[in-house]
Amino acid sequence: MRKWIFLLFYLGGTILLTGCWDLREVNQVSIVSGLALDQGEESKYRLTIELFNPTELTPQTSSGNTASIVFGINGDSIGEMMLRLNEIFSRKPIFSHMKTMFISEELAKTGIAELLDPMDRNREIRNDFNIMVVEAPHKAADALKITYPLQKVSTLKINTQANNFFEDWGGDPDVRLKDIIDSMVSEGREPITAMVEIVGDPKEGSKIENIHSTHPNTYIKISGIALFKGDAMIGKMPISATRDYLITQNKLRQTSLSINCKDDQTVDIQLKDINVGTNVSVKNNEPTYHISISGEGNINGVQCSEQLNLSATTEKFETKAEDFIEGELLHTINEVQNDYGADIFGFGELLYKSLPKQFKQKQTNWNETFVNAKFEVNSTIKIRRSGLRNESYISEINDQEVEQ
């Protein structure tokens, strides 16, 4: 019996004395849905956070107010600012549901290494949020304030938008916090992030009137990728480069190619089951990369009057699509080589994995070697289906014109 009483006291003590130390009741906290980092005017940084206003997100309790609240504070270090948010805000912020992080172009150009360490360290912050650079002249904080009718929280909107764009077309590089940190550390790869542009006046966009209009005046557009060297941003490229980047990473799920058919008419091919294999060989101390792409396509739309039921026609389209995708990819890689000289594709890592000794010789100034590297792209695209019909009705219209 004494044993049991002792056990009871022991257990009771351990539970009652230690329990509840990290208790955070739901109505004492607020969820941070996104944060934005800008250069501060007086201090080093300005941290802006967007918080959910949950009552507005539920139709039953909604009263027409904004669904999110945006606050910003100034400070010299991110880690400290994240704990000092109560300077302006009433509840405890929790970061575990953060969806998007915006960095201003201005700040990205000066370097992002310092910014990401607190994110990497924090127990609450996950590795599943989008990191995006906001194009100048707008500030990163502005991106948090743009309202949108369907998803009233702007970071939620951007998160879904980017994920869908990545899955359907390949317009978002699908880069996460750990990827950026890894590529900053790696000698054979340079970081990139997605890039967004604010279209319209951000002041107008932050008002609730923006979502009352059928055509929102201000909105956020995914505009491409931001290229980094080391931890500093060196340039930007359009979304077609994003797709080519995803091809080199073998991460492209699905995309759509619009290839020339006749004169200015086009054929749209929806490409699926894309597989990319990259090999490297070194000749004369210069690496050569062989990128082979295979994919299967559906014909999505036809503007010309080609007879699609003939295998010759599909073969012609296949060749054109192969040429198109090879040309695009080579063009993008060459542009990165010549204009920026930063290996955002991680070709150095590939060399390290296949021929470590060769990479060891070149690793100190890999980017210079990358600039001189040669690329060979070949692709095999098979057109499998053409949707619900073979021949387009356009060819019938054309026939009638000929008869007349």
Add this chain to the structure above:
Amino acid sequence: MKKTIKTFKKIGTKETRQAAEEITVEEKDDLPDSLEEHINELKSLLHHTSDLLIDDIYVGSLKAKLCYIESICDSSHIYEKIQHPLNTIPTVTDKNLRLDSKRELIRLFSSAQLQFSDNLKEAGKKLVDGFALIILKDSEPYCFIQVKGAETRSITEPTTQTTIRGPKDGFVEDLSTNLSLIRSRIKNPNLCFQKYIIGEDTSTSVTIGYMGNIVNDKILEEVKTRLEEIKTFAIFESANIEEMIADKTFTPFPLIYNSERPDSVAAHIVSGKIAVLVDGTPFVLTAPATFNDFFSISEDYYQPFFMASFLRIIRYFSFVISLLLPSLYVAIITYHHEMIPTTLITKIFSQREGIPFPAVIEALAMEITFEILREAGVRMPRAVGQTVSIVGGLVIGQSAVEAGIVSNFMVIIVALTAIASFVSPVYNLAISTRMLRFLFILLGGMIGFYGIILALIIMVAHLNSLRSFGVPYLTPVTPFIASDQQDTFVRLPYFMMFSRPKYLKTKKETKQFNDNSPTPPVNKEGQQ
């Protein structure tokens, strides 16, 4: 002192069918000398109870007394078994007819079993057990005729374990009816019953039933020993016996299965278990019981095995829900906000906006409210049943939410938990989760998932330590018995269940010999 008494002896003549025979009987000292004295002794033995009836009767020309306790005897039995035979006695003119011998009495009351005793105390016990007593002559043994006919309930559908398909009869309070329900299902000479009288004050009949050729003798011995060792004043329900013979009393989990269904008890007996029937209750115990037994019901074997297996998995799932759901909810919204999808957490946030209590208090309050409602619903008179459901449903469900005291989510959680706890086919197990749930909520509110996992570890360890008549409680899961998996979480088709539960270590392990799987008939040429 010995005295010779004259009895009849058969003589070969036709006029006199019987003749005297001399046998010696030991005469008891305590037998009173006259009929009136007999009656007085008997009356004082029964403390002059008012329902003791004493009639004067004549057996032939002989004056006798008929005593019985009116409240437990059936008057039609008395007429059939006693008065009718007496009326058929030929007229007293026949001098040779002497109606004071045992043998003649047995002939006379041939429609009933006749018992004799010359002990007054035993006579008293027989009287309260539903026997009529005939005192024939001074200084003679008493003779008893079974005329028991106390009011009993007729066989009705069981109220606790209802099934959609399956037999609709249930046990009743009367022991002999219950025995007949089992006997009529197992027509096998190996089925045997053994009777015990337990309870100093109530003298309740307790009967164990088992298959003599199947049952494990060690378990049987153990059941018998434990029953014999019971020393108590009263037994009113099989639960009294259950608490006396269970391996461990300080546990929330039931260690002996109970059922109101004869088919389920018969199935347990056939599989090698031992049934304990108690007079006066329709709930029959079967032992040994394992944890899995409480998740199966006889209907599992009457529905297609796919459906039965699915429903059984649903039952296990509901057990987990009713045990853990409120505590998981409390733990998640007080400690682990990152566990919930973002859209869901915004919903929860908006619901909990302005709720004055912490989630633990809210959960405990709602659970206790629900327990009060449930207890009231079970105990209150039927006539006010509607009031409780209206007040309970409206006040607790709606007004509390509208008043902003509890959140909608908590109401959903509590309601779901409550419904899940009703899924368990055996009520005993459902109550155990009701109690443990509070512990889990407290721990979940204090130290989150860590506390819940700790409590789960302790619970599983405790379950592992339990035994039911020496059989591990969690078998056939731990210790794992592969062949018993045929009827644990899923049920295999009937023709594939070959053996009786291995953990019972029965004398006859095989249930059926080959798999007579249903196949299309094959004609003589060997073609289909």
